Amino acid sequence: MKYRRMASLKEPDELRAYASSLGIDLPVDDEVIAGEDGPLGQPYTLPDGFVVGNRFCTHPMEGWDGTPDGKPTELTVRRWRNFGRSGAKLIWGGEAVAFQHDARANPNELLINEANLADLTRLRGSLVEAHEGAFGRTDDLLVGLQLTHSGRFSRPNSHDRPEPRILYRHPVLDRKFGVPADWPVLTDAEIEAIIERFIEAAELAGRAGFDFVDVKHAHGYLGHEFLSAHDRPGPFGGSFENRTRFLREVVAGIRRRAPEMRVGVRLSAFDMPPFRRGADGVGEPEPFPLPYPYAFGANPEDPLQRQLDEPERFLALLEELGIFLVNLTAGSPYYNPHIQRPALYPPSDGYGPPEDPLVGVARQMDVARRLKRKRPRVCFVGTAYTYLQEWLPHVAQGAVREGWVDFVGLGRMLLSYPELPAHLLAGRPLDRRRICRTFSDCTTAPRMGLVSGCYPLDEFYRSRPEAPRLKQAKADLRKRAES
Ligand SMILES: Cc1cc2nc3c(=O)[nH]c(=O)nc-3n(C[C@H](O)[C@H](O)[C@H](O)COP(=O)(O)O)c2cc1C
Ligand code: SF4
Numbered sequence: 001m002k003y004r005r006m007a008s009l010k011e012p013d014e015l016r017a018y019a020s021s022l023g024i025d026l027p028v029d030d031e032v033i034a035g036e037d038g039p040l041g042q043p044y045t046l047p048d049g050f051v052v053g054n055r056f057c058t059h060p061m062e063g064w065d066g067t068p069d070g071k072p073t074e075l076t077v078r079r080w081r082n083f084g085r086s087g088a089k090l091i092w093g094g095e096a097v098a099f100q101h102d103a104r105a106n107p108n109e110l111l112i113n114e115a116n117l118a119d120l121t122r123l124r125g126s127l128v129e130a131h132e133g134a135f136g137r138t139d140d141l142l143v144g145l146q147l148t149h150s151g152r153f154s155r156p157n158s159h160d161r162p163e164p165r166i167l168y169r170h171p172v173l174d175r176k177f178g179v180p181a182d183w184p185v186l187t188d189a190e191i192e193a194i195i196e197r198f199i200e201a202a203e204l205a206g207r208a209g210f211d212f213v214d215v216k217h218a219h220g221y222l223g224h225e226f227l228s229a230h231d232r233p234g235p236f237g238g239s240f241e242n243r244t245r246f247l248r249e250v251v252a253g254i255r256r257r258a259p260e261m262r263v264g265v266r267l268s269a270f271d272m273p274p275f276r277r278g279a280d281g282v283g284e285p286e287p288f289p290l291p292y293p294y295a296f297g298a299n300p301e302d303p304l305q306r307q308l309d310e311p312e313r314f315l316a317l318l319e320e321l322g323i324f325l326v327n328l329t330a331g332s333p334y335y336n337p338h339i340q341r342p343a344l345y346p347p348s349d350g351y352g353p354p355e356d357p358l359v360g361v362a363r364q365m366d367v368a369r370r371l372k373r374k375r376p377r378v379c380f381v382g383t384a385y386t387y388l389q390e391w392l393p394h395v396a397q398g399a400v401r402e403g404w405v406d407f408v409g410l411g412r413m414l415l416s417y418p419e420l421p422a423h424l425l426a427g428r429p430l431d432r433r434r435i436c437r438t439f440s441d442c443t444t445a446p447r448m449g450l451v452s453g454c455y456p457l458d459e460f461y462r463s464r465p466e467a468p469r470l471k472q473a474k475a476d477l478r479k480r481a482e483s
Contacts, residue, residue, distance in 0.1 A: 003344065003353070003356040003357065003358070004018055004356075005344075006358075006387070006388060006389040006390055006391055007389060007390055007432075009390075009391065012028045012029070012030050012394060015028050015391055015394070016028050018358075019358065019362070022356055022358060022359055022362075024358065024359055024362035024363075024366075025362065025366065026358075026361075026362055026365070026395055026398070027395060027398025027399050027401070027402045027404060028391070028394050028395055028398055029394045029395075029397045029398040029401065030394075032393040032394060032397050032424065033397070034424070034425060034426060034427030035425060035426075035427065038397060038425075039055065039397050039400040039401040040054060040055045040056065040393075040396060040397050040400055040408065040421075040424065040425065041054050041055070041425050042054065042055060042400075043140065044379065044406055044407070046142075046324060046325070046379060047324045047377065047379075048262070048324075050142060050211075051140055052089045052090050052140060052141075052142050052407075053089035053137075053140030053141065054087070054088070054089045054421075054425060055400050055406065055407050055408060056086070056087065056088035056089065056090070056407065056408055056410065056421040056425075057088055057090035057091070057092050057327070057381045057407040057408065057409040057410070058083040058086055058088045058090070058091050058092060058094075058409070058410060058414055059092055059327070059329075059381075059383065059409045059410060059411040059414075060092055060093035060094060060095045060096055060146040060214070060266070061079070061094075061095055061411055061412075061414070061415065061442075061452075062095040062096050062105070062106075062109060062110075062446075062452065063075055063076055063079050063095065063451055063452045063453065064106050064108045064109070064159075064445075064446040064449075064450070064451050064452050065079075065108055065451040065452070066108045066109060066110045066111070067108070068107060068108070069111065069115070069116070070098070070101075070104070070109065070110050070111025070112075070113070070116055071110070071111075071116050071119045072110060072119055072120070072122075072123045075451055075453070076095075076110070076123065077123060077126050078460070079094075079095075079415075079453075080094050080123055080124075080126055080127040080130075081126050081127060081129075081130040082130075082414065082418035083127055083414065083418070084126070084127035084128060084129070084130030084131035084134070085130045085131065085133075085134050085418055085419060085422070086410075086414055086418045086419060086420070086421050086422060087134070087135065087419065087421040087422030087423075087425055088410070088414075088421050089140055089141050089142065090142050090381065090407055091127065091141070091142065091143040091144060092144055092146065092214065092264070092266070092327050092381060092409065093144045093145050093146025093214050093266075094123070094124075094127065094143075094145065094146070095110065095146065096109065096110075096146050096148040096150075096216065096221075097109070097110040097111065097112050097120070097145055097146060097147060097148065097201075098110070098111050098112070098147075098148055098149065098150065099111070099112050099113070099147060099148075099149070099197045099198060099200070099201035100149075100194075100197050101156050102154060102156050102163065102165065103148065103149040103150055103151075103154055103156070103165070103194075103222070104150060104154065104155070104156040105148070105150035105153055105154060105155060105221070106155050106156075106159050106446065107155070107156060107157055107158060107159065108451075109150075112145070112147070112201045112204050112205065112208075113201075113204070114204070117204055117207060117208055120145075120204075120205075120208045121207075121208040121209055124143060124145075124208055124209050124210060125209070127143065128141065128143065134422065135422075142211045142212065143209075143210055143211050144210055144211060144212040144213060144214055144262075144264055144325070145205045145208070145210040145212075145213050145214065146213075146214040146216055146266065147198060147201050147202065147205070147213050147214060147215065147216065148216045148221055148222075148223075149165070149194055149198070149221065149222040149223070150165075150221050150222065151164070151165050151166065151167070151220070151221045151222030151223075151224075151225050152164045152165070152166050152167075152170075152173065152177075152179075152220060152221070152222075152225055153219075153220060153221060153334055158449075159446065159447075159448075159449040160449065162177060162178075162179075164177070164179055164183065165186055165222065166179065166183065166185055166186065166225070167185065167186055167191075167222070167225045167226060167229045167232055167236065167237070168185060168225075168229050168230075168231045168232040168237060169185065169231070170294060171288070171289055171294070172273060172274055172286050172287075172288050172289075172294070173220075173274060173294075173335065176274050176276070176286060176335065177334075185232075188234050188235060188236060191236055191246065192249075194222070195246065195249045195250055195253065196253070198215070198250045198253070199250060199253030199254055199256075199257055199258075200257075201213070202250075202253075202254040202257070202258050202261055202263075203254075203257050203258040203261075205261070206258045206260060206261045211262060212261065212262035212263060212264045212325060213254070213261060213262075213263060213264070214264045214265060214266050214325075214327070215247060215250050215251065215254075215263060215264070215265050216265070216266050217247065217265055217266065217267045217268065217314075218266045218267055218268040218329050219268055219329065219331070219332045219333060219334075219340065220268075220271075220332035220334055220335060222246075223246065223247070224267075224268050224271075224296065224332075226243050226244070226245075226246045226247070227243055227244070227296040227310070227314070228243075228271070228293065228294045228295065228296045229242075229243050230243070230293045230294070231293075240310065240313060244314065244317055247265075247317075247321075248317075248321065251263055251321050251323065262325065263321075263322075263323050263325070264323065264325030264326065264327065265318055265323055265325070265326055265327070266326075266327040266328075266329060267311070267314065267326060267327070267328055267329065268296065268297070268329050268330050268331060268332065268340075269297055269308070269311045269328045269329070269330060269367050269368075269371060270295075270296070270297030270298060270306045270308070270311065270330050270331075270367055271295035271296050271297055271298055271330065271331050271332070271336070271339075272285070272295050272298055272303060272304055272331060272336050272339055273285050273286060273288040273292060273294075273295055273298075273303050273304070273336075274286045274288075274335035274336055275335065275336045275337075275338065275351060275354065276351065277350070277351035277352075278351065278354075280352075281351065281352045282351060282352040282353070282354050283338055283346075283350075283351035283352060283353065283354035284351075284354060285304065288303065296310060296311070297310060297311045297330075297367075306363075306367065308367065308370060308371070311367075311371065312371065312374055312375075315371055315374065315375045315378060316375070318378065319375060319377065319378060324377065324378050324379050325379050325381075326378050326379065326380050326381070327380075327381040327383070327409060328364070328367065328368045328371065328380060328381065328382060328383055328405075329364070329383045329384075330363070330364050330367070330383070330384075333443065337350055337443070338350075338351075338353050338354060338355070338357070338360055339360060339363070341384065341386070341411065341412065341438075341443075342357035342358070342359075342360030342361050342384055342387040342438070343357055343387065343438035343439075343440050344357055344387075344437070344438050345437075345438060345439045345440050346440055347440040347443035347444045347447060348444040348447050348448065348473055348474070348477050349444075349447050350440070350443075357387045357438065358387065358388075360384060360387070361384045361385070361387050361388060364382065364383055364384040365382060365384070365395075365399060365404060365405075368380055368382040368383075368399075368404055368405045369399075369404040369405070372403065372404060372405060372406070379406045379407070380405045380406050380407070381405065381406070381407040381408075381409040382399060382404065382405035382407065382408055382409055383409050383411070385408055385409070385410060385413070386410060386411055386412040386413040386436050386438065387438055389435050389436070389437065390430070390432070390435065392410075392413065392420075393424050393430070396408040412436045412438065412442060412454075413435070413436045415436065415442055415452075415453060415454040415458065416434050416435065416436040416454040416456075416457040416458060417430075417431065417434035417435060417436065417457070420434075420435075433457070434457055436454070436457070437456070437457075439456050441454065441455040441456055441470060441474070442454055442455075444470065444473065444474065444477075445466070445470055448469070448470065448473055450466045450469065450470060451464075451466070455467055455470055
């Protein structure tokens with residue numbers, strides 16, 4: 001492997017020198033300060049006065065383990081309890097939850113509806129109970145629910161049968177994912193019906209006890225696709241105003257029907273064209289036409305480069321709408337995973353990293369820093385810290401101390417090592433055996449229709465019956481890469 005492993009960097013100066021050799025800027029603190037005296041242990045006061053107890057946030061992560069009718073299973077409850085035990089005081093949604101069957105990204109995605117309300121109420125309760133048991137208080141814990149329509153990546157009936165709900169004909173994604181030429185585009189009336197369901201779902205989330213809902217605009221799913229719907233005629237495409245009409249209508253409806261409900265947005269703040277496996281197994285961009293206006297936050301004339309004027313405008317709009325909770329992410333796990341979750345080892349349907357994953361971490365951090373500077377009143381959660389591994393505490397603390405972000409969001413690291421924030425805040429040394437090494441099994445498993453979890457490092461998953469199948473798939477993958 002040509003990239004230096006995080007664990008091989010022994011001193012903060014070594015990490016700084018390596019980052020500088022890559023041409024990236026990382027805020028690396030020398031010492032990590034435990035407890036409330038440290039930047040990560042500081043409470044954060046939201047504009048509405050709610051005080052969140054510390055600066056860690058759990059990112060939403062689905063496990064592909066709900067029942068066919070969208071109820072949580074024991075595996076779901078275990079993961080949510082782990083989020084509660086993590087010590088993070090901001091829980092961003094637990095995981096993506098769809099509000100109608102055809103909007104599910106997989107047949108086991110959770111569904112919010114009347115029939116499932118009691119189960120989702122209990123699921124939230126189990127997280128809160130686990131948090132209370134570990135930390136003794138929950139008055140400073142903010143728990144949201146991520147509401148999603150999977151749009152182009154809907155697979156409600158089988159993990160290998162896409163049933164895309166698209167907003168416009170995409171010149172690269174349609175080809176890449178085999179969307180037939182006569183596949184229908186969602187009509188304006190269908191979009192209006194989706195907006196209604198979204199609003200109902202927010203109301204239900206309030207009844208289930210959630211403190212906020214995320215109107216997700218990320219990862220190539222429906223909300224995100226609106227932002228690049230330049231080619232769509234009518235009220236939901238073309239101008240910036242039209243491309244954000246979905247957001248504005250959803251938010252207006254929530255304000256009307258559930259005025260107490262806070263609204264947050266998870267945003268892919270920048271995107272790129274899709275990538276594919278090149279001849280050497282390493283990722284390369286799919287051929288794309290120019291101009292390429294289909295990657296929100298990218299330069300249409302050179303879409304591998306960022307251009308943040310529209311994301312900045314989007315954030316100004318969020319602030320105008322009274323939305324102060326923003327979780328920044330990037331790209332999509334389906335077509336450019338190295339942008340979205342930097343990893344040394346690709347998932348089974350992926351490609352070798354086309355850049356040092358640390359560059360991907362720095363890219364997301366840099367965009368968060370720029371947007372935070374423009375919108376200081378907005379509460380920003382940053383993403384892509386897991387790849388930092390041993391250095392996560394030093395960089396996370398630096399980012400919060402220097403005001404790059406308000407919260408450090410953690411995804412994969414909480415699957416392998418849920419208690420990491422609690423250990424860090426308590427000044428305990430990290431358990432190195434449980435640090436996520438970005439093996440991507442938690443992504444490969446669901447691609448094969450298996451439940452997601454940390455198979456390599458979490459004994460609970462290692463001993464599950466599907467573990468050998470996953471191991472075999474990975475061995476095949478290695479063989480393919482070697483040939
Ligand atoms: C197994 C898995 C499931 C995920 N599910 C979701 C999801 O439901 N909603 C979402 O917004 N992001 C989802 N993500 C993305 C994460 O929230 C996060 O953005 C990503 O893992 C990068 O953060 P990290 O570097 O800390 O892992 C998922 C990631 C993984 C690995
Ligand atoms: S399977 Fe475990 S080690 Fe691999 S990326 Fe997921 S959480 Fe990390």
